[in-house]
Structures are given as C-alpha cells and as structure tokens.
Amino acid sequence: xxxxxxxxxxxxxxxxxxxxxxxxxxxxxxxxxxxxxxxxxxxxxxxxxxxxxxxxxxxxxxxxxxxxxxxxxxxxxxxxxxxxxxxxxxxxxxxxxxxxxxxxxxxxxxxxxxxxxxxxxxxxxxxxxxxxxxxxxxxxxxxxxxxxxxxxxxxxxxxxxxxxxx
Amino acid sequence: xxxxxxxxxxxxxxxxxxxxxxxxxxxxxxxxxxxxxxxxxxxxxxxxxxxxxxxxxxxxxxxxxxxxxxxxxxxxxxxxxxxxxxxxxxxxxxxxxxxxxxxxxxxxxxxxxxxxxxxxxxxxxxxxxxxxxxxxxxxxxxxxxxxxxxxxxxxxxxxxxxxxxxxxxxxxxxxxxxxxxxxxxxxxxxxxxxxxxxxxxxxxxxxxxxxxxxxxxxxxxxxxxxxxxxxxxxxxxxxxxxxxxxxxxxxxxxxxxxxxxxxxxxxxxxxxxxxxxxxxxxxxxxxxxxxxxxxxxxxxxxxxxxxxxxxxxxxxxxxxxxxxxxxxxxxxxxxxxxxxxxxxxxxxxxxxxxxxxxxxxxxxxxxxxxxxxxxxxxxxxxxxxxxxxxxxxxxxxxxxxxxxxxxxxxxxxxxxxxxxxxxxxxxxxxxxxxxxxxxxxxxxxxxxxxxxxxxxxxxxxxxxxxxxxxxxxxxxxxxxxxxxxxxxxxxxxxxxxxxxxxxxxxxxxxxxxxxxxxxxxxxxxxxxxxxxxxxxxxxxxxxxxxxxxxxxxxxxxxxxxxxxxxxxxxxxxxxxxxxxxxxxxxxxx
Numbered sequence: 001x002x003x004x005x006x007x008x009x010x011x012x013x014x015x016x017x018x019x020x021x022x023x024x025x026x027x028x029x030x031x032x033x034x035x036x037x038x039x040x041x042x043x044x045x046x047x048x049x050x051x052x053x054x055x056x057x058x059x060x061x062x063x064x065x066x067x068x069x070x071x072x073x074x075x076x077x078x079x080x081x082x083x084x085x086x087x088x089x090x091x092x093x094x095x096x097x098x099x100x101x102x103x104x105x106x107x108x109x110x111x112x113x114x115x116x117x118x119x120x121x122x123x124x125x126x127x128x129x130x131x132x133x134x135x136x137x138x139x140x141x142x143x144x145x146x147x148x149x150x151x152x153x154x155x156x157x158x159x160x161x162x163x164x165x166x
Numbered sequence: 167x168x169x170x171x172x173x174x175x176x177x178x179x180x181x182x183x184x185x186x187x188x189x190x191x192x193x194x195x196x197x198x199x200x201x202x203x204x205x206x207x208x209x210x211x212x213x214x215x216x217x218x219x220x221x222x223x224x225x226x227x228x229x230x231x232x233x234x235x236x237x238x239x240x241x242x243x244x245x246x247x248x249x250x251x252x253x254x255x256x257x258x259x260x261x262x263x264x265x266x267x268x269x270x271x272x273x274x275x276x277x278x279x280x281x282x283x284x285x286x287x288x289x290x291x292x293x294x295x296x297x298x299x300x301x302x303x304x305x306x307x308x309x310x311x312x313x314x315x316x317x318x319x320x321x322x323x324x325x326x327x328x329x330x331x332x333x334x335x336x337x338x339x340x341x342x343x344x345x346x347x348x349x350x351x352x353x354x355x356x357x358x359x360x361x362x363x364x365x366x367x368x369x370x371x372x373x374x375x376x377x378x379x380x381x382x383x384x385x386x387x388x389x390x391x392x393x394x395x396x397x398x399x400x401x402x403x404x405x406x407x408x409x410x411x412x413x414x415x416x417x418x419x420x421x422x423x424x425x426x427x428x429x430x431x432x433x434x435x436x437x438x439x440x441x442x443x444x445x446x447x448x449x450x451x452x453x454x455x456x457x458x459x460x461x462x463x464x465x466x467x468x469x470x471x472x473x474x475x476x477x478x479x480x481x482x483x484x485x486x487x488x489x490x491x492x493x494x495x496x497x498x499x500x501x502x503x504x505x506x507x508x509x510x511x512x513x514x515x516x517x518x519x520x521x522x523x524x525x526x527x528x529x530x531x532x533x534x535x536x537x538x539x540x541x542x543x544x545x546x547x548x549x550x551x552x553x554x555x556x557x558x559x560x561x562x563x564x565x566x567x568x569x570x571x572x573x574x575x576x577x578x579x580x581x582x583x584x585x586x587x588x589x590x591x592x593x594x595x596x597x598x599x600x601x602x603x604x605x606x607x608x609x610x611x612x613x614x615x616x617x618x619x620x621x622x623x624x625x626x627x628x629x630x631x632x633x634x635x636x637x638x639x640x641x642x643x644x645x646x647x648x649x650x651x652x653x654x655x656x657x658x659x660x661x662x663x664x665x666x667x668x669x670x671x672x673x674x675x676x677x678x679x680x681x682x683x684x685x686x687x688x689x690x691x692x693x694x695x696x697x698x699x700x701x702x703x704x705x706x707x708x709x710x711x712x713x714x715x716x717x718x719x720x721x722x723x724x725x726x727x728x729x730x731x732x733x734x735x736x737x738x739x740x741x742x743x744x745x746x747x748x749x750x751x752x753x754x755x
Binding site: 012015016019034036045046050057113133137142150152153157 | 179
C-alpha cells in the first residue's frame with residue numbers, strides 16, 4: 001500500500017507492489033551509473049531490491065520510498081566501484097596488464113554511457129542527484145579538486161561531442 | 167545545469183533488458199517465500215577473478231565463493247609480497263609528487279607568451295622537510311546512536327564562569343606557521359530530523375569561528391539549516407569560557423569583533439530568526455565575550471552613539487576595514503532614501519555619506535576598498551568594477567586610486583579553456599595569456615599578491631585533468647614559477663595567502679590500497695615560489711577549504727597572521743611560527 005510515496009513493504013504483496021512501482025526509475029538510475037554495462041546495472045538493481053527484501057522480511061524495513069532505492073543504488077555502485085578499483089589495481093600487479101578503464105573509450109554521439117566509469121558516476125551524482133561537489137568527492141573517495149576536475153573533464157567531453165555532432 | 171541536459175545524453179542503457187523486470191520479480195517472490203536471502207558477497211570466477219554476479223537464485227555456492235575469495239586473497243597477498251611478476255606498467259604512485267620546478271619560461275614570442283623582463287627563479291623543491299610531518303589532530307570518534315534526538319550530539323549545555331586566560335591577539339601579518347595548532351576544539355555532531363535515514367541526518371555541524379582576544383568565538387548551526395545553535399568562547403589554553411544554547415528557531419554565526427580589541431570587548435554575531443528566512447539580512451547582535459550575554463543590535467548601538475541620526479538606520483554590514491564598518495540600508499543601493507553609514511569600529515561614531523545618485527537600474531553595491539575607503543561597484547562579466555569612490559566629501563568618478571587590479575578568466579574557444587587576463591582598476595586589459603586556461607569553477611582561481619599573481623591553470627587543455635599553480639609577474643604576466651601536477655592527473659590547490667606567503671596543497675591521488683595519498687600543505691614564498699623548510703603539513707585536511715556547499719563545513723578564515731580552520735567536527739587555530747603557546751584541546755559542548 002502506498003501513502004504519499006511511502007510504500008508499506010512488510011508483506012510480500014506490499015513489497016512486490018513497491019517493486020513494480022519503483023523499478024523503472026530505479027533501473028534507469030542504475031543504468032545511467034553503469035553505462036553500457038547492462039550486467040552491472042542488473043546486478044545493482046538485483047542487489048538493492050534483494051537487500052531491501054531481506055530487511056523488510058526481517059522487520060527492519062516497514063516502508064520504503066523511491067528515494068530509499070535510489071540512494072541504495074548510488075551507495076552500492078560507489079562501494080562496488082571503489083572495491084573494484086582496489087581489486088583491479090591488485091590484479092594489475094598480478095597480471096601485468098593495464099587497467100581496462102585507463103583510457104576513455106571513444107565517445108559515440110553525445111552519450112553519457114561512453115564516459116569512463118568515474119566520469120559517469122561523477123556526472124550522475126552532480127546533475128541527476130544534484131549533490132554538491134564536496135559530497136561527490138566524499139562519496140567517491142576523492143579530494144574535492146579531483147572531483148571538480150573529473151566533472152570538468154566529463155562535461156567538456158560531452159559538450160565537445162555535442163558540438164561536433166551539431 | 168538542468169537534469170534534462172544530462173538526460174538528453176542518456177541512451178538505451180537506462181532501459182532494462184526485456185524480461186528482466188519479470189525475472190527479478192520472480193526472484194524476489196521466491197526469496198520472500200523461501201525465507202533464505204543471500205548475503206552480499208564478492209563474485210569470483212574459476213580463475214579467481216571478479217566476475218558478474220549470477221542472477222537469482224544465488225543461495226547455492228556461497229561456500230564455494232567464500233573459499234575462492236580466500237584463495238584469491240591469499241594469492242594476491244603472496245604475490246604482493248614480492249613473488250609476483252613485476253608489472254610492465256608502473257604501479258600507481260603511493261606518495262605525493264614533489265613540486266617540480268619549471269624550466270625558465272619560453273622567451274620566444276611564438277606562443278604568444280609574454281617575454282620575461284628579468285631572469286626567473288624556479289621554485290626550490292623541498293623533498294626533505296626539516297621537521298617531521300605534523301598531523302593536524304583527530305576528529306571526534308564517538309558513535310552517534312541512530313536514534314539520537316534532533317539537535318547536537320552531545321546535546322548543547324550552557325556553561326560559564328571561566329575568565330579569559332590570556333589577552334593574546336592575532337599578529338597583523340601572515341607568514342610561516344607553527345608546526346601544530348595552538349588550539350584544537352572538537353565539536354558535537356548535528357542530528358537532523360528523525361525521518362531522514364541515519365546516514366543522512368547525522369553529520370557535522372555548520373561551524374564558523376573567529377579569533378577573539380585570548381581565544382576563539384565559535385558558532386555551530388544545525389546542518390539542515392534550522393534548529394538550535396550553539397555559541398561558545400574557548401580560551402587558547404583549552405578552557406571553555408562559556409557556552410550559550412540558542413532557541414530552536416534562531417540561527418547564529420559570529421561576524422566579527424566590533425569595539426575595543428581587549429578582554430571584555432564585545433563582538434557582534436549574526437542572528438537570524440529561522441522562522442523568517444526571507445529577512446534580507448540578519449540582525450547583528452552584541453555578545454559579551456566574557457559572559458556570553460546578548461545585548462542590543464549593532465544598529466541600536468550605532469543609533470545610541472549617534473543620536474543626530476534621528477531614526478535613520480542602516481543595519482546591513484557591507485564592508486569593514488581595520489578601523490571602520492560600512493553599514494547600508496540594503497546590500498544594493500535603491501536610489502531612494504538610501505542610508506550609508508561609515509562607522510568607527512571602536513567608538514561606533516558614524517558619518518552619514520552623501521547620496522550617491524544611484525538608481526535601481528544600475529545596481530550599485532557599496533563596500534570598502536583595501537584602503538578602507540567607501541566605494542560603489544557594479545557587477546560585470548569580468549568581476550566587480552568600481553564606479554565611484556568617496557573622497558571624504560563627495561562621491562567621485564575618479565576611481566584610479568580606489569579600484570584594485572584583478573585577474574579575469576574568460577572564455578577562449580581557441581584553447582578550449584579560459585584565458586587569463588590581467589585588468590587594471592578601470593577594467594582595461596594590461597596583459598593576456600592565451601596559453602593559460604584558468605579555473606572558472608568555485609574555489610580558488612587567481613589572486614593578485616603584490617608583484618606576483620597566483621593562478622590555477624589547466625596543464626592539459628582541453629581535457630584539464632591536471633591543474634598547475636603558477637606565479638606570474640603582475641606587471642607583464644611572465645611566468646616566475648610553477649608547481650606541476652603529475653602526469654596521471656591531479657591538481658595543486660591554493661589556500662590562505664597574503665603578506666608574501668601562500669599555503670599550497672599538493673595533488674592528491676589514490677594508493678593501491680584505495681587510500682588517499684598526497685594532499686600535503688606547504689608554505690611558499692610568493693615572490694620566488696620557494697617552499698619554506700619545515701613548513702609542511704601532511705594531513706590534507708589541515709587547511710582544507712571546500713566549495714560547492716562543502717564550505718559551510720570546511721573552511722579557513724585568516725585573522726591577520728592566525729588561521730582558524732573549521733573542518734567538519736574540528737576547529738584548529740594556527741598561530742605564527744615562534745609563538746609560545748602550548749598546544750591545547752577543548753571539547754564542546
């Protein structure tokens with residue numbers, strides 16, 4: 001049952017109704033964060049709903065909002081990205097290979113998805129979530145100026161491609 | 167930038183694969199009914215590499231995954247231990263790069279760069295600082311309960327009765343600092359409304375602080391903008407002079423000290439009724455620095471000291487110098503019944519300035535220039551431009567002596583960046599560096615420091631993943647020194663500066679283990695770019711100032727030669743090197 005955007009998720013029916021109502025927006029947000037990596041977006045959405053289900057079933061979560069799921073997606077994505085970053089660097093040492101995300105992919109026409117993982121995350125946090133740069137830096141584990149540079153670079157790339165297309 | 171702009175750049179990645187919604191719904195139903203829920207785990211493939219998480223059901227195989235994770239971890243640790251083949255590419259840097267002196271500037275005119283008029287001096291790198299790296303101090307570490315009530319945690323509790331323990335005041339000029347802060351104050355947390363998730367509602371308070379004789383005046387406001395405030399005076403020996411807890415509908419922040427700069431003096435704090443946030447400007451209320459008691463407003467005090475004003479009142483502080491305050495009816499002149507008062511800080515005796523002939527069309531803002539003279543400015547794309555100066559009798563359009571030169575950063579499509587221009591007081595271009603793309607976002611961009619102009623410039627336009635800090639001759643824009651960002655990205659930062667010295671921050675990076683590295687602060691002599699021996703602080707938060715909203719929680723204020731650094735739940739007060747003050751710590755409330 002939904003009241004002012006709050007879904008009661010204490011029952012299976014309530015949880016599934018909440019899932020149905022929020023899925024499209026939650027997936028779209030995850031998709032923006034993950035870009036062309038559809039598997040990653042599906043993993044993310046899967047994890048977020050499953051975790052919420054676990055909490056709802058255990059009685060820790062009685063109501064949920066779209067904001068709750070969006071926030072969960074954001075945190076989980078950044079946590080995963082940071083963990084992957086660490087793992088990737090370790091694997092680089094082991095396998096003597098350059099990190100796969102070292103060079104940005106060529107940008108197809110004005111697509112957010114073709115930014116690097118870091119750039120995309122920064123852009124989504126800034127312009128979709130409207131977070132201040134300081135918070136983006138904190139969430140991404142960067143210095144404020146590093147986050148500023150990241151955003152600046154991403155926007156420049158998007159604008160350049162946009163101008164080229166135009 | 168509107169959300170829509172970004173959404174225009176989103177492709178089909180925001181749409182789910184056909185059938186995925188149903189698959190996940192089935193999985194969720196099954197999970198609810200089975201009662202078994204898979205804990206979070208790190209997916210591992212047969213070769214021990216991270217791989218995509220399998221779709222539901224994922225209960226089976228947890229033990230296998232855990233075992234593989236353990237194996238992978240063991241392998242990684244063993245190889246990191248020295249048995250691993252050496253990487254073909256360099257591993258990420260784990261220490262901050264030292265500032266790299268630039269070669270003398272290109273003296274050819276091919277790039278349009280100005281020809282230096284005198285030999286340049288590259289900055290000397292200080293790779294072995296004379297002192298060990300002092301770390302600012304710790305933050306409070308207590309856990310705030312998730313169900314803590316709204317307000318400060320620990321809750322604000324008033325106290326008083328402690329006298330000022332010294333009369334130490336700030337030396338007037340800025341320069342090399344002591345290795346450790348003279349005073350560190352640890353702050354309570356701010357707990358927001360209970361209907362927020364705990365992770366969002368428990369934060370640092372919004373802190374402001376200013377030096378007072380013998381201590382520091384601190385105001386803490388709730389992070390969510392309303393609710394109660396805390397005002398406190400803390401002595402430099404760490405004793406808490408007094409704490410005031412304001413009503414829940416008031417927001418308080420210290421403005422500045424007005425009056426005699428001695429013990430017993432009063433300060434004025436900005437107090438705004440939080441239920442009337444639309445008020446053009448908050449009242450400035452007197453606070454007794456010895457007792458914490460509130461008194462009349464500044465406007466009332468000025469009226470009391472100047473009965474001839476006969477009701478003409480100006481309550482908005484628009485400028486201040488060491489000797490005077492400038493009060494106005496509003497921050498922008500309306501052209502109708504504007505009151506402008508030049509007020510002596512010590513006596514509060516006022517002089518009413520003549521009508522400036524402003525209108526609502528030209529939006530002139532009154533302020534004081536660096537010499538303390540009243541000026542009127544208008545906003546231009548290149549920054550505020552002085553249009554009139556008060557010469558002691560009348561407003562004059564002869565602004566040559568009043569308007570300060572400045573650096574403007576403008577669009578430059580040719581470089582994809584923003585060229586630096588140096589403008590004289592009247593707005594005329596003195597020189598322009600098309601080869602330097604300046605920073606146009608919030609935060610430090612450029613500053614004129616006497617003969618040297620300091621600027622943050624993009625080192626790899628148009629991508630701008632690297633930002634250098636340069637010292638340019640103010641006279642002609644020739645480069646004197648440069649601190650170069652590392653090849654793999656990063657940015658030098660600029661902190662407080664003045665009186666011939668500047669605090670710069672080394673670029674930050676990410677180490678192999680994910681932790682941040684670098685970001686140390688160094689004190690630099692502006693004339694030469696030379697890093698001073700022993701003037702290095704490894705902790706990146708030491709003199710940190712954030713932009714874009716973060717500045718309410720992390721900023722630095724310079725009081726003459728003293729820095730008061732507010733950083734989340736810590737305030738530190740830094741006196742000049744050689745000041746004999748034993749480091750002290752206090753905890754609020």
